[in-house]
Amino acid sequence: MAAWFFCFLCSTYSYGATIVADLAGDYAAGIGSFSEGQDAVLTGTNGTWTFKNVGQANGSLIYYGAGNKNSVNFKGFAGPRTDWSLNVPAVSSGVIFDDDNKNANPVHRTDIGSVNIHPSNSTDDLVLSWDSNYSGPVRITGFVQHAKTNGTGLVWSGDVSNSSTGKTVDLGSGTLKSSAADFSTDTMIISTNTSLNIKSHANGSMASGLGHAGVQIEAVPYITSIRDSFGENGTLGVGWSYYVSDNANIDGTTNEIKMTYNAIGANGAKPMFTDGNGSGITPNKVYGDSVATDSTELEFHPANHNTGMNYVLARWEVGAEDGTWFDIAGSLRQLNTQYNGIEFSILADGDEIYNIVSDVENGNSIPYEEFFLEQVFAKYSIDFVINSLGKYNGDSTLLSAYIMAGITPETPDSVPEPATWAMMVLGAVGIVFLKKKGNRQ
Numbered sequence: 001m002a003a004w005f006f007c008f009l010c011s012t013y014s015y016g017a018t019i020v021a022d023l024a025g026d027y028a029a030g031i032g033s034f035s036e037g038q039d040a041v042l043t044g045t046n047g048t049w050t051f052k053n054v055g056q057a058n059g060s061l062i063y064y065g066a067g068n069k070n071s072v073n074f075k076g077f078a079g080p081r082t083d084w085s086l087n088v089p090a091v092s093s094g095v096i097f098d099d100d101n102k103n104a105n106p107v108h109r110t111d112i113g114s115v116n117i118h119p120s121n122s123t124d125d126l127v128l129s130w131d132s133n134y135s136g137p138v139r140i141t142g143f144v145q146h147a148k149t150n151g152t153g154l155v156w157s158g159d160v161s162n163s164s165t166g167k168t169v170d171l172g173s174g175t176l177k178s179s180a181a182d183f184s185t186d187t188m189i190i191s192t193n194t195s196l197n198i199k200s201h202a203n204g205s206m207a208s209g210l211g212h213a214g215v216q217i218e219a220v221p222y223i224t225s226i227r228d229s230f231g232e233n234g235t236l237g238v239g240w241s242y243y244v245s246d247n248a249n250i251d252g253t254t255n256e257i258k259m260t261y262n263a264i265g266a267n268g269a270k271p272m273f274t275d276g277n278g279s280g281i282t283p284n285k286v287y288g289d290s291v292a293t294d295s296t297e298l299e300f301h302p303a304n305h306n307t308g309m310n311y312v313l314a315r316w317e318v319g320a321e322d323g324t325w326f327d328i329a330g331s332l333r334q335l336n337t338q339y340n341g342i343e344f345s346i347l348a349d350g351d352e353i354y355n356i357v358s359d360v361e362n363g364n365s366i367p368y369e370e371f372f373l374e375q376v377f378a379k380y381s382i383d384f385v386i387n388s389l390g391k392y393n394g395d396s397t398l399l400s401a402y403i404m405a406g407i408t409p410e411t412p413d414s415v416p417e418p419a420t421w422a423m424m425v426l427g428a429v430g431i432v433f434l435k436k437k438g439n440r441q
Helices: 023-033 098-104 418-434
Strands: 018-022 041-042 047-054 060-066 075-080 091-094 115-118 125-132 136-146 152-161 166-175 180-184 188-190 194-202 211-219 240-245 254-259 260-262 272-274 280-282 298-301 313-317 325-334 340-348 352-355 365-375 381-388 397-405
Touching: 018 023, 018 047, 018 125, 023 041, 023 047, 023 115, 023 211, 115 125, 125 211, 136 152, 136 166, 136 397, 152 188, 166 180, 188 325, 194 211, 211 352, 280 313, 298 313, 325 340, 340 365, 340 397, 352 365, 381 397
Parallel strands: none
Antiparallel strands: 018 211, 041 047, 047 125, 060 075, 075 091, 091 115, 115 211, 125 194, 136 180, 136 188, 136 211, 152 166, 152 194, 240 254, 240 313, 260 272, 272 280, 280 298, 298 397, 313 381, 325 365, 325 397, 340 352, 340 381
């Protein structure tokens, strides 16, 4: 069950990519604003690139209009290192040094834009980092390439990490000798606590460390998300509503209460939707000692069994233009090890399609769990439900969820027999009466 916030998904649908971050593109857009000696910090719409050399007293590379050794074509960021005659490591869109021009530029890749890199020797890492200002599903592609035709090679590694969860995903690593290494991910969820790092150093002497690096991060479209839906002014997103209930399926009971907005909720949570009996939903912390939410999460807090209303849920009603097939991606964290833990369920049209209960071996908690449900059929609603399994003091749960358009199955189910058609018609009539919340139009 070990997982983390960057859920690697298996979705196969195509999408029109919107670039969230592009190393070469962001570099080209930002380089013109730099003055001599300025730190290498490139700020874009969705995040910030920084270029550093781990091991130096002053780790940040600085801007140079021209490099050493008559490198009039150099225009980028470099050292400085006072103990060497060259300003390395270096990052540039032009040649690094004239002597290496014949080796550096002819092998540039064209499928993804890239920058030239020249790390130092094996004692220090040149680090290209991107800190996200974006939350949502993305795909990441890129490469690192050794640009020399000789030498001992270039050592590299890459990772994506989230400071909220402390988890890291490995993008790859290895030693390159006149070769390239590609990396890519399936759909993953990133947040404003996400950082991406590409590290490199020469395999031996710094002369052999010339290379190229390219990274692109593309946003994957989604219909709605549980965090985006929270209305901090008291108005929820289109199709969303919050309830407490005595049953996970609120269409199967008459005992459900629609939660209401409070500018200041229980224990000072600001703002919060609540029912007044201990249940609440907020993008902040319900209790002062609970874990802070990530930028993709809401905190859910159900009431205990004594209230009889121990289910708290967020419902999304399917709109007329949303289709009927969906992919659902997200994660949950229930970190309090006291009491009995929680049960989390996802329902589509009132039918349970996902369920997880706090693990006794983890002290009745769920340290971190991802979920990805592909080709979910839902004509009316999708519900995300937290059930208190006893005392509610330790039941605060951080939930992230994204609903994306799924692929309609290419092969429809076989045509039913006439008798089966009759049963389906009667069943459909029953469903219409059950769905008292109605379909969002």
